[in-house]
Amino acid sequence: MSPARSIVGVDLGGTKLAVGLVDDNLGILARTSGPVATESPEACLDELYRRLDEATAEYGPVDALGVGTASMVDFRAGRVVLSTNLPLRDVSLRDLLSERYGVPVVVDNDANVACLAEFRYGAGIGTSEMIMLTLGTGIGGGIVANGQLYRGASGAAGELGHMVIDYDGPRCQGACPNRGCLEVYASGQAMGQAARDTAREQPDSALGRALAAGDEVGGPLLSALALDGDPLAVAILTDIGEKLGLGIASIVNIFNPELVVIGGGAAQAAAILLPAARRVVAERALRPQRDEVRIVPAQHGVDAGVLGAAALAIIELFPDEAPARGGRG
Ligand SMILES: [Zn+2]
Structure with missing residues (x-):
């Protein structure tokens, strides 16, 4: 004891x-x-x-x-x-x-500690090769290789959100000097931006009406509307899920994980994001990796x-x- x-x-x-x-x-x-x-x-x-x-x-x-x-x-x-x-x-x-x-x-x-929680005590139980992406303000990444958290030479490995998916894309966030990183397209920040842009462009949509009513228009509202079946919100999150899938396809090719776990506060609408991501991985990743990987939501929220x-x-x-x-x- x-x-x-x-x-x-x-x-x-x-x-x-x-x-x-x-x-x-x-x-x-x-x-x-x-x-x-x-x-x-x-x-x-x-x-x-x-x-x-x-x-x-x-x-x-x-x-x-x-x-x-x-x-x-x-x-x-x-x-x-x-x-x-x-x-x-x-x-x-x-x-x-x-x-x-x-x-x-x-x-x-x-993202490493969230990855550890899922690997040892959550969605990753029973695996030895696992990747975690946390969708928050940015996108964090955690890598478990051969049953161990992979940290790299100085402990800074796993910045999977800064993988470039469009070499000429928009500037990345904050201190990242790169452009077109996955984080620009599929983070909580990206969801909020997409929700606000759509609200302004389409004032008759549910997002537009929320903006007119003075509600906070951002990722959480976008996810809630999508989970409620609002077609425009579903379309926006499907598009974001496909971008996420582009990133995951590269991750699957490189690491050949058994499991990719998607967590973080902005993964609330995993029920919409993940099917879109899985579809892109099935189309774009290499075999046999793409046939072996499972892409699942985190258990610990x-x-x-x-x-x-x-x-x-x-x-x-x-x-x-x-x-x-x-x-x-
Ligand atoms: Zn970046």
Whole structure:
């Protein structure tokens, strides 16, 4: 019987910051979330400290912190190197947090920790070759090869959202110097932009009427309308799902995964995105890869980040106590 551990998992996304208390069986005991401060590095860190101060005061003593951040991370050094959608670069986040809270801290890329949660305790149970794409503000990627999270030379591998699908396409977001990245076409940001453009161009559509009524027109409304059967919203998300499929086709050719898991807050309409993506993969990817891969929605939804960050902390810091794969709950 392992001793009871309390781990705080942090999901620092490009838009949203979630903090949760997780037990050593990876049950989420408490959870708070709010917007991320993106005006400056100081504001971003202050908001993170404020949330963590509140959470640790409320949760009582904790054994460790696990952090997933929407950044390129030097995993061994626990350092944020660069972020596309956050104002953080060259920040020794692990050292800052472990000094402030007096507990061991593990920091990794947010898509990596979500990937770990799905691989060990979600959709990926039973596989050894798995890819995860998280559709959020941007698109994050996680690679599991031969049963291990693949991190690359400096821990920054898996930026699958920055795969170019149109060499002369629009500029990518934030700190990415490239053009035509998958993230430009299939992220939450892209869905929001498509919804707003359509609302303006077609004032008689459901999106147009929502805009006229002063409702917030963005990805969540687009997904809700599509899931409700609104034909225009379905058409927009089908188009986005096909773009996603273009990216997945390349991923399938390169990695030959058994499973591609699609998660993140903007994957709410997976029921529309995934069939479109599967169709493009079936048409465009090579054999035998395309015949072997399954493309499925994530099981942990918006909690994958918090859960994965806590799971990473347990696996890295208390490896003998980590719940067996699939053995959570
Ligand atoms: Zn890019």
